[in-house]
């Protein structure tokens with residue numbers, strides 16, 4: 001890892017405020033879009049850039065904001081990478097979000113988020129907190145291949161369950177679904193049923209497929225060569241250089257996914273999921289505040 005002094009931390013676009021405390025990631029997912037050349041990394045993806053002044057910048061930004069809103073984090077780089085336990089920058093930023101009464105929508109694959117569950121709980125009580133994770137495969141052996149350096153699906157489901165017990169709403173990203181790898185009926189059914197069991201609020205699944213761009217594609221294909229000999233040729237033959245690689249079974253799998261969501265009252269419309277994560281209700285004034 002290496003440290004930088006960032007110029008700013010909070011990006012506000014289309015009414016959504018987001019921040020990335022880190023740049024790059026140590027979790028090693030074979031399909032990671034963050035590796036794409038378009039993001040113009042000047043360092044190795046695993047050599048995580050740490051914005052050491054993130055808490056100070058965030059405090060300045062929130063102090064001057066007129067209205068409270070949800071702050072999104074963890075979309076381009078996991079907020080709970082291997083350095084967070086030592087650096088505690090995500091935690092410091094959460095403390096500032098709490099101090100100024102903002103809400104947070106935080107995404108991670110790591111169970112390190114449980115270290116901050118009390119703080120997330122406090123934010124949720126005073127404003128709103130939404131915890132998001134990604135689930136791609138119910139098979140933990142496969143999980144250790146496609147997402148090698150982070151806790152497995154079983155553990156991530158336990159994290160979702162812990163959040164639910166505290167009344168913290170959760171959103172799952174069921175993505176990517178890798179053609180010829182995890183695009184099976186059994187996998188989608190098992191994941192969505194588990195989401196229902198642990199009270200997941202919404203599931204985001206744009207398509208049963210994966211997107212690949214330059215940079216990301218090379219890394220993904222090298223992993224296919226290592227772990228799934230022969231599969232790269234099948235990908236190239238089926239998809240060429242496409243950006244969208246949709247599973248041949250996408251239609252059938254999307255139907256299964258939606259049906260289980262409907263049966264269990266899980267939001268599956270993407271706009272609705274994003275709206276839920278963006279909306280910050282007015283704080284209810286309790287008699288104890290008076």
Ligand code: SF4
Nearest residue numbers: 025027028029032077
């Ligand atoms: S956790 Fe997210 S940012 Fe990190 S390697 Fe995996 S996909 Fe990329």
